Amino acid sequence: MATWLTVMTGKSGRIFPGHRLSAAGGDATPQLGQTRLATRPRRPVVVARAGISGASRTRLTASCETAGMRITVLAGGVGAARFLRGLKAAAPDAEITVIGNTGDDISLFGLHVSPDLDTVLYTLGGGISEEQGWGRAEETFTVLHELAAYGAGPGWFALGDRDFATHIARTSMLRAGAPLSAVTRALSERWRPGVTLLPMTDDQVETRVTIDAGGDAGSRTVHFQEWWVRMRAAVPAVAITFSGAQAAAPAPGVLEAIAAADCVLLPPSNPVVSVGTILAVPGIEAALRAKTVVGVSPIIAGAPVRGMADACLAAIGVEATAAAVAAHYGAGLLDGWLVDDQDKPAVDDPRLAGIAVRALPLYMTDLAASAQIARSALSLAGELACRAS
Numbered sequence: 001m002a003t004w005l006t007v008m009t010g011k012s013g014r015i016f017p018g019h020r021l022s023a024a025g026g027d028a029t030p031q032l033g034q035t036r037l038a039t040r041p042r043r044p045v046v047v048a049r050a051g052i053s054g055a056s057r058t059r060l061t062a063s064c065e066t067a068g069m070r071i072t073v074l075a076g077g078v079g080a081a082r083f084l085r086g087l088k089a090a091a092p093d094a095e096i097t098v099i100g101n102t103g104d105d106i107s108l109f110g111l112h113v114s115p116d117l118d119t120v121l122y123t124l125g126g127g128i129s130e131e132q133g134w135g136r137a138e139e140t141f142t143v144l145h146e147l148a149a150y151g152a153g154p155g156w157f158a159l160g161d162r163d164f165a166t167h168i169a170r171t172s173m174l175r176a177g178a179p180l181s182a183v184t185r186a187l188s189e190r191w192r193p194g195v196t197l198l199p200m201t202d203d204q205v206e207t208r209v210t211i212d213a214g215g216d217a218g219s220r221t222v223h224f225q226e227w228w229v230r231m232r233a234a235v236p237a238v239a240i241t242f243s244g245a246q247a248a249a250p251a252p253g254v255l256e257a258i259a260a261a262d263c264v265l266l267p268p269s270n271p272v273v274s275v276g277t278i279l280a281v282p283g284i285e286a287a288l289r290a291k292t293v294v295g296v297s298p299i300i301a302g303a304p305v306r307g308m309a310d311a312c313l314a315a316i317g318v319e320a321t322a323a324a325v326a327a328h329y330g331a332g333l334l335d336g337w338l339v340d341d342q343d344k345p346a347v348d349d350p351r352l353a354g355i356a357v358r359a360l361p362l363y364m365t366d367l368a369a370s371a372q373i374a375r376s377a378l379s380l381a382g383e384l385a386c387r388a389s
Contacts, residue, residue, distance in 0.1 A: 066091035072261035073098050076274025077116040078133035081123035083267035086370025088194055096195040097257040103207035103277035106225045111167040125191030136162040156230040181251040200278045203248035207273050210239040233308040237315035245280040258287040263381035266295035271325050272312035294336035294381045297322040301342040327351040336380040
């Protein structure tokens with residue numbers, strides 16, 4: 001039976017269909033096929049929380065026994081993949097479904113590239129470059145060098161020979177008429193990641209970044225990958241939008257995986273362009289609000305653990321702190337939040353009223369550390385479920 005909770009939320013820069021926020025905090029007019037980021041005032045929200053089943057609740061609170069548990073995870077790339085590796089070790093008998101971000105997808109050399117989906121597959125399937133955290137291990141770049149010799153670009157996105165094979169296989173299946181979800185399922189047959197990997201949608205959603213070109217040039221909008229990889233996010237973004245999100249639908253199995261989940265976990269992924277993009281697909285955020293959701297902060301001591309999430313947060317007017325990211329998600333969505341010991345003051349931050357915050361070591365230095373973080377997330381989910389029952 002669902003338990004009804006009344007919570008106070010302060011949505012700073014939350015993502016809602018049809019809204020976009022400028023870096024200056026002003027509201028911008030939405031463009032067709034885009035979402036914008038907007039700020040909503042504090043107000044009481046009544047949220048239905050579907051409780052964890054009795055058997056699963058017992059397992060969660062008894063040494064984290066997770067056999068038979070159903071866990072759904074919203075995932076970006078490197079941080080999510082490493083967290084998932086820890087989650088599999090912490091809950092080896094659980095049924096884990098991963099909803100992957102596809103807003104980063106890009107067409108390169110006529111091929112459909114899905115960076116976040118591939119990072120999850122390669123990491124869990126044992127083919128990832130551990131040094132980089134992305135791309136294939138023992139990679140070579142003969143094809144890329146040959147393309148450069150022909151003057152074919154772009155040269156700023158490094159695709160290795162092994163990686164090219166994945167994109168060729170994906171593109172051929174897509175051109176034959178298969179949806180991305182079916183293609184991802186077929187690719188998973190090769191990698192056997194030990195989880196069910198679903199793209200957030202079968203529809204095209206593209207994360208775009210508006211930058212200030214300077215001088216008389218004004219602003220211009222580029223694909224997220226160009227800003228992230230070519231520019232290294234060094235050019236300040238004035239807006240981040242999700243083109244096509246308003247018209248997109250969750251991929252088959254996405255809403256069902258959320259509805260069936262005993263708990264939903266948000267790994268330490270980028271809250272704007274990874275988790276945020278997934279939440280922009282209509283229906284996903286609403287489904288999450290009925291579940292017990294526990295997140296792991298991607299920010300430690302005021303800096304992203306990896307990548308340039310601080311640049312993304314700045315674009316939507318959110319400071320790069322563990323507390324601010326939790327407030328960005330809001331108590332209407334987030335039930336529990338794990339922060340690093342260095343961010344322990346967040347436990348008592350008044351902005352996080354209605355969110356249970358726990359401090360612990362959050363650096364995923366190895367598999368054991370990642371597994372311990374995953375256990376802590378599951379333990380907090382069980383604690384919250386017991387409170388709600």
